[in-house]
Amino acid sequence: MTSGKKTKAARSSVAAARSSVVTKKSKPWGTIIAVVAVLALAGSVFGYAYSKISEKNAKEAALAQWVPSDTNKDPSDKIQGVVKKEYPAGKHVQPTQRVAYDLTPPYGGPHDSTWASCMGVVYTKAVRTENMVHSLEHGAVWIAYNPDQVSGEALDKLKSRADGQQFTMLSPYPGLDKPISLQSWGHQLKVDSADDERIDQFVKSLRRNQYTYPEVGASCDSSTFDVDNPPAFVAEKPGTDAVPMDGGVVDNQETGNTASVNPSAPATTGSAAPSTQPSS
Amino acid sequence: MSDVGQQRGVTATRAVVVTVAVVAVLLLGAAVGLLIRLPGSDGGAPAKDSVDVGFSQDMAAHHLQGVTMANLARDKSADTAIRQLAFDIESTQQEQVGRMKGWLSLWGMPEQSPDGTHMAWMEESSSHAHGSAEATGGVDLMPGMATSAELSKLRSLSGTEFDVYFLQLMLRHHQGGAPMAQYGATHASLAVVRTLADNMLKSQTSESEYMKQLLTARGAGPLP
Numbered sequence: 001m002t003s004g005k006k007t008k009a010a011r012s013s014v015a016a017a018r019s020s021v022v023t024k025k026s027k028p029w030g031t032i033i034a035v036v037a038v039l040a041l042a043g044s045v046f047g048y049a050y051s052k053i054s055e056k057n058a059k060e061a062a063l064a065q066w067v068p069s070d071t072n073k074d075p076s077d078k079i080q081g082v083v084k085k086e087y088p089a090g091k092h093v094q095p096t097q098r099v100a101y102d103l104t105p106p107y108g109g110p111h112d113s114t115w116a117s118c119m120g121v122v123y124t125k126a127v128r129t130e131n132m133v134h135s136l137e138h139g140a141v142w143i144a145y146n147p148d149q150v151s152g153e154a155l156d157k158l159k160s161r162a163d164g165q166q167f168t169m170l171s172p173y174p175g176l177d178k179p180i181s182l183q184s185w186g187h188q189l190k191v192d193s194a195d196d197e198r199i200d201q202f203v204k205s206l207r208r209n210q211y212t213y214p215e216v217g218a219s220c221d222s223s224t225f226d227v228d229n230p231p232a233f234v235a236e237k238p239g240t241d242a243v244p245m246d247g248g249v250v251d252n253q254e255t256g257n258t259a260s261v262n263p264s265a266p267a268t269t270g271s272a273a274p275s276t277q278p279s280s
Numbered sequence: 281m282s283d284v285g286q287q288r289g290v291t292a293t294r295a296v297v298v299t300v301a302v303v304a305v306l307l308l309g310a311a312v313g314l315l316i317r318l319p320g321s322d323g324g325a326p327a328k329d330s331v332d333v334g335f336s337q338d339m340a341a342h343h344l345q346g347v348t349m350a351n352l353a354r355d356k357s358a359d360t361a362i363r364q365l366a367f368d369i370e371s372t373q374q375e376q377v378g379r380m381k382g383w384l385s386l387w388g389m390p391e392q393s394p395d396g397t398h399m400a401w402m403e404e405s406s407s408h409a410h411g412s413a414e415a416t417g418g419v420d421l422m423p424g425m426a427t428s429a430e431l432s433k434l435r436s437l438s439g440t441e442f443d444v445y446f447l448q449l450m451l452r453h454h455q456g457g458a459p460m461a462q463y464g465a466t467h468a469s470l471a472v473v474r475t476l477a478d479n480m481l482k483s484q485t486s487e488s489e490y491m492k493q494l495l496t497a498r499g500a501g502p503l504p
Contacts, residue, residue, distance in 0.1 A: 028293055031293055031296075031297060035296060035300045038300060038301070038304045039300055039303065039304060042303070042308050043307060045307065045308055046307040046308070046310055049310075049312075049314040049315050050314060052314075052315070053314045053315070060328070063328070067388070067394070068390075069388050070388075119345075119348055120428070121428070122428065160420075161396065163428055164420070164421065164425070164427070164428060165396050166341055166344055166345075166392060167392070204394050207392075208392070210385065217378070221347065221348050221351050223355050227432075227435065228432055228435055228436070
């Protein structure tokens with residue numbers, strides 16, 4: 001009995017000793033701390049880099065959404081309030097003619113063969129619409145404002161967006177139905193305030209956007225246009241002799257030919273077909 | 281038996297340490313990969329805030345005003361030397377603008393500074409000196425650029441008065457663009473950009489000398 005007890009006690013003490021040895025071997029605290037520390041360090045470095053990068057990517061994505069690209073040809077599609085319409089390009093009228101534009105202000109259609117200078121010009125007086133529309137065809141953005149509704153600080157904000165900013169022009173447009181209207185070829189946005197963030201979004205999306213204006217590379221310098229004394233805006237509605245929206249002539253400057261354009265779409269108005277050929 | 285247990289413990293510990301070491305190295309590698317963009321990984325297109333993009337956008341705009349003034353001189357001047365100079369400036373700069381806008385198009389970047397300010401790409405050195413937040417921004421009017429009022433005055437003149445004022449504005453325009461060309465020639469990442477910038481610097485420097493001579497011959501000097 002005693003010997004059995006002794007044996008048992010000895011056995012248990014051996015087991016205890018053994019287990020203590022095993023415990024000591026399986027819990028190397030130094031190694032555990034080192035391992036956790038290295039993991040934590042590596043994890044936080046990665047976490048820092050990841051958060052920095054996603055912040056930067058988010059910022060760039062916010063900016064890039066207004067930059068035209070092959071996958072985002074017309075960023076203005078995402079701007080609330082932009083209206084679009086397709087117009088055939090390159091139809092010209094004479095300086096003495098008027099165009100019966102379909103919209104106010106127009107942003108496409110026949111236009112004078114001389115374009116208004118759009119090298120960052122602030123026009124203080126309203127300019128003949130037929131010249132302004134031609135500049136849109138060259139990739140410019142035209143900021144028009146109602147002179148009765150926009151002045152002082154608001155007007156200064158518009159000026160800063162146009163003065164010296166190439167491919168941009170600003171002019172008053174008497175009778176405009178909203179304080180401010182932005183035009184690029186085939187696009188328009190009307191806003192109430194010069195502080196509206198959509199103004200800059202419109203300019204970034206559409207000014208010289210190679211996917212949306214017809215004559216890529218065309219100039220905003222205009223040697224035959226008098227910037228300091230431009231042809232004046234005409235407030236009266238155009239008469240019956242005005243060139244219709246599907247009229248105008250195609251100038252072929254290379255050969256010197258001037259061909260009359262037959263409206264491809266059937267005329268919807270007018271019993272007498274208006275002459276599209278300029279009277280010389 | 282105790283040796284085997286010990287052996288097992290050591291093996292397990294080693295496995296854990298090695299695994300953690302591998303994970304840590306992978307995490308650090310991933311972090312470095314996020315922070316460093318290897319050249320060529322994005323088809324070689326320079327970043328939005330790079331010297332290459334900033335130089336191309338701003339120099340194109342700077343050049344285009346040179347074209348505007350040269351066009352005026354070709355239309356208005358009766359002086360053969362002025363008309364010849366104007367044609368040279370207009371045709372050269374227009375062609376160079378085409379190069380720069382072509383690059384920008386390839387890089388998927390806007391043709392002109394989207395926020396209307398300029399020169400932020402040249403602020404690298406000064407922003408390091410200042411420290412931090414004010415590094416962005418840029419200026420509204422680039423050095424040498426004529427204001428709308430100056431352009432209007434140029435259009436209003438004629439005869440020798442026009443020729444002299446054209447030379448004065450164009451000389452200041454060339455001189456203002458020189459530091460931009462200098463910076464592009466030394467800091468742009470792409471050789472094609474550095475080469476064009478360097479060429480502009482050289483040709484415009486000699487053209488500036490020529491314009492000084494033309495001014496002297498007309499009894500005038502540079503703008504104060």
